[in-house]
Amino acid sequence: MAPGGNRGWLLRLVIAFSFAQGAVSMARPAVSYRALALGADERAIGVIAGVYALLPLFAAVPLGRRTDHGRCAPLLPVGVVLISGGCAMSGIANSLWGMAVWSGVMGLGHLCFVIGAQSLVARQSAPHEQDRNFGHFTIGASLGQLVGPIAAGALIGGRDMAGTSAFALLVAGAGGAVALTSLWHIESRTTSKSREEQGERVPVRRILRARGVPAGIFISLAVLSATDILTAYLPVVGEHRGIAPSVIGLLLSLRAAASIACRLVLTPLLRLLGRTLLLTVTCLLAALLCAGIAL
Template identity: 25%
Template sequence: MALLIRIYAIIFGMETMLYMTRPVISLLGTQLGASTFDIGLLTASYAFLPVIFAIYLGKMTDRIGDKIPNIAGVIGMMIGMFLPYVWPSLTALYISQMIIGISRIMVTISLQNMVGRIAAPAQRDQYYGWLSMSVALGGVFGPIIGGYIAHNTSYVHTFFISVLVGIIPFLLSWFIPDQRGERSLPALNHSKSNNPDAGGGSFSLLRSTTLRKALLSSALVLYSRDIFVAYFPLLGAEWGMSDIGIGWIIAIQSMAMVAVRLFLSPLTKRYSREVVLIGSILIAGIAFMFVPLTTPFILMAVISTAMGLGLGCGQPLSMTTIFNASPPDRTGEVLGLRLSTNRLSQVVAPLFFGFIGASAGIASVFYLSGIFLIGGALLTRTSSSEVEEHSKTSGL
């Protein structure tokens, strides 16, 4: 349990550090002369390197263990945060986002892999739920702290303070074990003899229908969260909302993500994991479409809450499904594949929505994103025969 607390503290510190600056990036970029399309390009730059290297980093984690990639990732994020403070320019923001993006992937793969190895199969929903809750809590405190710093000092000072916050996860990272190899506790009924994908390339893993649909749902949730964090500050600024108000709206969404994860275990026991996942994505999609229609702060807070309740279920449920569907000696690789898929959506979506926003206005970004979420939720539906097949192969 002490190890889990350290893991959750590291991810909480990293996410607080990250979300102190994420809403500020769009506002600072606009201040430096960026257009709506430039904001999309800036948002996409965060995910560009992970698309290329996430699978390789997952394989590396399986080979060398979790500790070194985690420490390297924390250091990289601190460097990336410091850059816009000493060199406030659009060029620095692009470089900063690329460094932060690849560094965060290293931390994420390491800690997700470690949690999956610690947990017995029956505990994974709960443990990954706590991990996601730590992420969401960082998303609560980060925007609030960042909003107050930006309002009372400047946007670039927010980056400097985030580096100071990063000292805590950096120190904690030295006190996690250097785990590697197969899962330390009894896990799934996978072996190279009965798993045709165990010895193949990374993309051979996509033969699993369950894995493909889990990857799709994970990508839908993550890109939607990023689109909201990137474009709502611009929409809020159009409405005349203050930096503090924008930070609170984003934080309220994260609070809802935390709240729903407290009830995730009983929800999945009462209903199937698929029903909870599809229902939550549908709720998020509908909420997205109401964002441009709710300029009053209170109504926007309600919509943000509904969106958070929807998005809050997606990540932990998809993480559990993906880990359960992976060969025992390739968990880091599969998590890398998940993150590579997520980051691909985070490259394509901001560029696409940046073009849409520049052409048809920022409100159109939210309408179209809502439609995509609703359509994607329907695509992730799994037939009863697929569920039965997955249960047989996974031993669950």
């Protein structure tokens, strides 16, 4: 199928991403609650949250290289399987080390899925459709981030925190597996550029020296770190202050709803402020708001 043709694949990809991201967004706070129930302190929660990104740290570049050669097909189902397995096994694990390992598997699965999906959108979209198709693609992430924490908060609670959080993780694993139904044959209907058409292999060092890339990496690192800390530690803050898991889930979903609202006004804000000023202002605002939550 030529780029810019029938976009049924895009709808199926958005649906799959909704379920996969929903599973991750449901599992992340559930992991914190289950770890607390198993006796974890704040440092252990941080380690478990950090391990989530440990495997992706080493796998990101090799997986990116794989998609450069048009081999993104296996990444989507493999990512879903790792996400679902990581969620389910985190619910079964009875030790903090076990939860950390399966949290890492979940993070690796999320990376596989996102890299494969982004590569698919880029390859299958005509140049004039890329911005629109990527915008539609992110709807899947937003829906998952919106629904996942609410679902986790609704299932977790009561005196048996360990049991209800384990059940939430099993539900997250089952929900993530639903994404496979939308991915069925999605790759066989798409085509990719041949290896010869993709040009020479660019060294990572040259990419890092390109103008704007180090700054972009640093900003992404700061924003995603803040988001991960909020997701992992808001349940801890809630437990210390007697806030119910259902309320914590609602707060995390409000963050996702705010991100959807920001996307709606992103284009006029870019025209008004420009990219550099917009990045600076929003990062400072986010820092103040994170500090406000702590206070």
